[in-house]
Structures are given as C-alpha cells and as structure tokens.
Amino acid sequence: MKTITLGIFGGGTVGGGVVEILSQQKAVFEAQGICIEIKKLCVRDTGKKRDFQLPEETIVVSDFSKILEDEEIDLVVECIGGTTKAKDIVFESIKKGKSVVTANKALISAYLSELEALLAQYPKAGFGFEASVGGGIPIIHTLARDLVGDPIQKISGILNGTTNFILSKMEKEGADYAKTLKEAQDLGYAESDPTADIEGYDARSKIAILAKVAFGVVVEESSIFMKGISQITKEDFAYADLLGGTIKLLVVAEKKGNSFSIYVSPMIVPYSHNLAPIGGATNAVLIGSKYLSETVLVGQGAGRFPTANAIVSDILLIAHGVDVAAFSKKESLVKDDNIEGKFYIRMRIKDGLGIVRRVAECCEKAGVSIDSVQQLPIENPNDVPFVVTTDKTTLSAIEKVCEEVGRETFCLEKPFFMPIL
Ligand code: NAP
Numbered sequence: 001m002k003t004i005t006l007g008i009f010g011g012g013t014v015g016g017g018v019v020e021i022l023s024q025q026k027a028v029f030e031a032q033g034i035c036i037e038i039k040k041l042c043v044r045d046t047g048k049k050r051d052f053q054l055p056e057e058t059i060v061v062s063d064f065s066k067i068l069e070d071e072e073i074d075l076v077v078e079c080i081g082g083t084t085k086a087k088d089i090v091f092e093s094i095k096k097g098k099s100v101v102t103a104n105k106a107l108i109s110a111y112l113s114e115l116e117a118l119l120a121q122y123p124k125a126g127f128g129f130e131a132s133v134g135g136g137i138p139i140i141h142t143l144a145r146d147l148v149g150d151p152i153q154k155i156s157g158i159l160n161g162t163t164n165f166i167l168s169k170m171e172k173e174g175a176d177y178a179k180t181l182k183e184a185q186d187l188g189y190a191e192s193d194p195t196a197d198i199e200g201y202d203a204r205s206k207i208a209i210l211a212k213v214a215f216g217v218v219v220e221e222s223s224i225f226m227k228g229i230s231q232i233t234k235e236d237f238a239y240a241d242l243l244g245g246t247i248k249l250l251v252v253a254e255k256k257g258n259s260f261s262i263y264v265s266p267m268i269v270p271y272s273h274n275l276a277p278i279g280g281a282t283n284a285v286l287i288g289s290k291y292l293s294e295t296v297l298v299g300q301g302a303g304r305f306p307t308a309n310a311i312v313s314d315i316l317l318i319a320h321g322v323d324v325a326a327f328s329k330k331e332s333l334v335k336d337d338n339i340e341g342k343f344y345i346r347m348r349i350k351d352g353l354g355i356v357r358r359v360a361e362c363c364e365k366a367g368v369s370i371d372s373v374q375q376l377p378i379e380n381p382n383d384v385p386f387v388v389t390t391d392k393t394t395l396s397a398i399e400k401v402c403e404e405v406g407r408e409t410f411c412l413e414k415p416f417f418m419p420i421l
C-alpha cells in the first residue's frame with residue numbers, strides 16, 4: 001500500500017468537499033493500493049464550526065508553516081483562493097518538492113510562465129489543476145492526455161457557473177439580477193468577490209489556462225478582450241428571442257494558422273446551438289480538433305462536490321505516478337485582437353426623427369453592413385432600447401460605430417455590443 005500524506009489549505013466549499021470525498025471513498029482508493037491521509041487542514045479560523053466531518057487524526061492549524069515545513073506531507077491541496085497567500089503556498093510547496101493540487105484559476109493564469117519554469121526545476125513535484133477550469137468537467141485531462149495527438153483548433157463554451165446560473169434565471173424566469181447572484185453565492189458557486197464572475201475575470205483566467213494547455217501559448221490576461229454580464233438587461237433577452245436565440249457568457253480561443261484569437265463576452269446564441277439549452281451552473285466546452293472534429297464536454301462547473309471531485313482525481317493520478325504534462329505544449333503564435341464575426345449592438349435612445357438614418361450612416365462610415373434593425377414597440381419615448389445586428393465584420397469596426405453613435409445627443413449611454421455566435 002502506498003501512503004500519501006496530505007496538507008489541505010482551505011476548509012470552505014471546495015476544501016470541505018475534498019475532505020468528504022476522501023473519507024467516503026477511502027476503501028475504494030485503498031483497493032487501488034493508495035492510502036490517503038489528511039494530516040493537517042489549514043484554515044483562517046480554527047474555531048469555526050465546519051459543515052463537514054474531519055478524520056479524527058487530522059490536525060487543524062492556521063499557520064501555513066505547519067504544513068509547508070512538515071516533511072511528512074508530500075502533497076498539498078490549495079483551496080484558499082486569491083493570488084497572494086495562495087501563491088506563497090503553491091510556490092513554496094513546489095520548492096520543497098511537495099506535489100500540489102489546486103482549483104485556483106486566478107493564480108495559475110496570473111503566473112503561468114513562472115509556474116511552468118518552477119515545475120521544470122522541481123520535476124519531482126506533481127502539479128494538478130483539473131479543478132481550476134470547468135469545475136467537475138475533465139477538460140484539462142482531456143486536452144492534455146486524451147487529445148494529445150490531435151491538434152486543437154478551437155475551444156469555446158460556458159466556463160462560469162455563476163453567470164450561467166444568473167443568465168438562465170433571467171431568461172426563463174425574468175429573475176432579478178441581485179437576488180439571483182445572492183442565490184449563486186449561497187449555493188457556493190460564486191468567487192469570494194463575485195465581480196470576478198460577473199465581469200468575466202474568472203472566465204478569462206480559465207480560457208487563458210486552456211489556451212496554454214491546448215495551443216501552448218501564454219497569454220497576458222489583461223490583453224484578453226473581456227466583457228461581463230453586468231450590462232445585460234431583460235430587453236436584451238427580448239431582442240435575443242426576436243433573433244431566435246438566448247444570451248450566454250462565452251469564452252472563445254481559436255487558432256488560425258500562425259495566429260490565434262481569444263476573448264470572453266456575452267454572446268447571442270441561437271436556440272438551435274448545443275450551448276443554448278445549457279442552464280444553471282452547468283458548464284459546457286466545445287473542443288474543435290483536427291481528427292475528432294467537435295467534442296462536447298458538459299457537466300457541473302461549480303459547487304462543492306463537482307470541484308472537489310476534480311481535485312481528488314488529480315490527487316489519485318499523482319499518487320499513481322501519472323504525469324498529465326498539461327503544460328508540455330509550447331508554440332509561438334501571434335495574438336489577433338481584431339475579433340471577426342456578426343455583432344449585436346443595443347442602444348438606449350431618446351426617440352426622435354432620423355435616428356435610424358444616423359445609426360445607418362455611422363455603420364456605413366465604419367464599413368459595417370447592417371443585417372437587421374430591431375425595435376420593440378416603444379413604452380417610454382425618453383428611453384428606448386433599439387438594436388441593430390450586423391453582417392460579418394470586425395471588433396474594431398464595431399467599436400468605431402459605438403464610439404460615433406455614442407456621441408449623438410439622442411444616445412443616452414454608450415451603445416452596448418456583443419458578438420453573435
Ligand atoms: P471558500 O468557501 O471561501 O473557502 C476558502 C477557505 O480558505 C476557507 O476555509 C478559509 O478559512 C480558508 N482561507 C482563506 N484565507 C486563508 C488564510 N489566509 N489562511 C488560512 N486559510 C484561509 O472558497 P471556495 O469556494 O472553496 O474556493 C476555493 C478556491 O477554489 C478558489 O481558488 C476558487 O476560485 C476555487 N474554485 C471554487 C469553486 C466553487 O464552486 N466554489 C469551483 C472551482 C474552483 P475559514 O473557513 O476559516 O475562513
């Protein structure tokens with residue numbers, strides 16, 4: 001029997017789930033010849049009552065060094081989140097030759113190059129981060145191990161459970177935004193600062209990680225085009241419905257020859273598309289690859305057990321000596337920021353004469369061809385949501401249109417735009 005001694009940082013939604021699964025599945029893992037012992041759990045407040053049962057022998061600490069300096073601990077599970085203290089934990093553990101398993105996409109994405117270099121320096125330290133992208137969906141293992149011989153061309157999909165939960169409730173129930181966010185927080189889906197979910201940062205970290213695993217490129221997060229869902233209104237859902245679709249916060253990374261594009265944005269998704277019915281905190285990833293064509297992975301993208309299950313899977317792989325080699329791809333591709341596609345532009349206008357003509361002029365000037373003009377019957381002439389959709393064009397052309405229309409006196413705020421899938 002091989003014994004793996006763990007030190008777990010974090011006893012919240014995810015950390016608690018890891019403890020529970022390891023306890024419940026102990027006999028199953030022992031039957032595989034692996035005995036996993038949780039020697040220490042590090043939390044902020046050692047006196048807090050936990051919503052999970054700790055094994056009797058586990059010691060609860062709040063001082064990081066009690067785990068980091070413990071030579072008996074050979075694998076560290078990091079579930080505290082953030083990019084400061086968690087960075088010290090992860091980097092220190094690796095330097096001490098301990099393996100690390102983490103769900104922390106913000107950390108991995110911010111320090112991809114440094115982590116890669118450090119792991120190369122300490123080859124004995126295993127590193128698992130399946131839980132960092134797509135919660136319970138095995139996307140990292142699939143890309144790194146199962147599609148190892150299949151060149152990946154495109155990754156797209158829904159990678160944030162909180163926003164998908166909110167958008168699906170807005171679509172189906174006309175639900176109130178703030179109330180639904182609170183529900184997502186109570187269910188343990190949201191990040192400690194939910195702005196990370198709502199404004200797209202969480203999804204951006206995840207697609208940056210997938211771009212490394214799938215294409216071998218390291219992308220500076222701040223350079224990725226990102227738009228969140230805070231500007232989405234119930235009128236957008238009404239217009240999306242008129243256009244035969246719904247709205248989802250999507251991530252896209254696509255390789256074209258020697259270049260690639262990458263972005264996070266709400267998008268109009270036609271009802272006929274695979275992603276349209278994906279509701280709640282469910283995530284879905286579409287992988288476009290040379291030999292397999294399209295592969296779809298769907299599953300729970302957030303929450304205690306789905307995420308903890310991905311962590312446990314990494315612990316087991318490391319215990320069995322399996323190196324997923326998720327960072328092994330390296331390519332130098334040029335990032336193309338001028339995203340191409342059809343777009344939806346929604347303006348809020350004060351009703352008046354000649355507005356459609358003026359908007360059309362701005363489109364013409366920017367070389368943007370209009371596909372449709374949408375206006376629901378006016379309820380309040382002082383604040384009318386008005387929409388145009390475009391033919392295939394570029395992000396820079398759409399930005400020009402929005403800039404110019406936004407300067408018009410009839411326009412109540414800068415127009416909002418999103419791509420159409
Ligand atoms: P959480 O419920 O807020 O739990 C955080 C835990 O970390 C708490 O137990 C807290 O201790 C502990 N902690 C925080 N700061 C600490 C410090 N300075 N020293 C010691 N302990 C500290 O967070 P979570 O939802 O489990 O998320 C953890 C990580 O998993 C994050 O990186 C998140 O992005 C990632 N993740 C979460 C989900 C999800 O669905 N929740 C899914 C995928 C990935 P106390 O309990 O004593 O306060």
Ligand code: HSE
Nearest residue numbers: 160161162189191302
């Ligand atoms: N806050 C994240 C989400 C957790 O809502 O998807 C999973 O990474």
